[in-house]
Amino acid sequence: xxxxxxxxxxxxxxxxxxxxxxxxxxxxxxxxxxxxxxxxxxxxxxxxxxxxxxxxxxxxxxxxxxxxxxxxxxxxxxxxxxxxxxxxxxxxxxxxxxxxxxxxxxxxxxxxxxxx
Amino acid sequence: xxxxxxxxxxxxxxxxxxxxxxxxxxxxxxxxxxxxxxxxxxxxxxxxxxxxxxxxxxxxxxxxxxxxxxxxxxxxxxxxxxxxxxxxxxxxxxxxxxxxxxxxxxxxxxxx
Numbered sequence: 001x002x003x004x005x006x007x008x009x010x011x012x013x014x015x016x017x018x019x020x021x022x023x024x025x026x027x028x029x030x031x032x033x034x035x036x037x038x039x040x041x042x043x044x045x046x047x048x049x050x051x052x053x054x055x056x057x058x059x060x061x062x063x064x065x066x067x068x069x070x071x072x073x074x075x076x077x078x079x080x081x082x083x084x085x086x087x088x089x090x091x092x093x094x095x096x097x098x099x100x101x102x103x104x105x106x107x108x109x110x111x112x113x114x115x116x
Numbered sequence: 117x118x119x120x121x122x123x124x125x126x127x128x129x130x131x132x133x134x135x136x137x138x139x140x141x142x143x144x145x146x147x148x149x150x151x152x153x154x155x156x157x158x159x160x161x162x163x164x165x166x167x168x169x170x171x172x173x174x175x176x177x178x179x180x181x182x183x184x185x186x187x188x189x190x191x192x193x194x195x196x197x198x199x200x201x202x203x204x205x206x207x208x209x210x211x212x213x214x215x216x217x218x219x220x221x222x223x224x225x226x227x228x
Contacts, residue, residue: 004159035218040125042202042220058215090160102148102206102214107160 002026006091006108013081013115021076021111023091031094032074033058033105034066036087043090049074081115088112118143118207122219129193130227137188137222139177139203148206149179149186150216155199163188163201173197193226200224 004025013019025032030051035043045058049068063085065077074093078085089111094103119142129135141147151163164172166179166186177188186203203219 040220042120042122043218045215048215092160102216104162104165105152105216109159
């Protein structure tokens with residue numbers, strides 16, 4: 001059981017380049033998330049999805065786009081990379097909320113992106 | 117808006133000493149609180165949640181609504197506890213789902 005898989009693990013981009021961070025999960029989870037982690041700043045939510053075909057902006061969506069064509073995949077697209085997007089990116093997923101509890105979040109290993 | 121504050125970026129204790137990682141939150145409703153942990157070269161994972169009232173790896177955390185705190189405690193720290201710890205709150209529904217808001221994290225180092 002692979003859980004949440006992110007690729008690539010590392011990437012260096014030049015300013016203005018574009019790229020897609022891939023995320024896939026095999027747990028049949030409805031909810032999927034993209035976070036970025038900056039040093040000393042904790043995790044900031046970029047985008048999330050509650051199911052195939054549905055996406056919503058999080059706290060810091062500018063400069064990013066997402067799509068959710070299947071339950072399994074939730075790619076994150078950077079169209080015009082900027083140095084401010086240098087960060088570690090985490091994809092996560094969870095199942096439906098229980099009656100009394102928010103479900104556990106399962107994380108990928110992270111993707112370290114540097115924009116020069 | 118909901119907010120989570122972890123006032124200590126770095127915390128060092130000696131092996132066998134008690135450890136407390138502080139977490140304070142701001143939320144007007146009934147929150148659900150979590151602690152997530154990231155060990156070196158491993159992915160972020162759930163450590164415990166307040167609703168379960170459980171002890172995991174010797175850690176406990178009690179929700180104090182009066183002080184709006186959810187501090188993580190362990191009576192005798194071990195070297196393998198060295199990791200980054202994040203406090204998280206699930207509360208508001210934003211858009212189409214309840215959101216988890218994370219604190220900025222505390223890097224715990226247990227010294228031999």
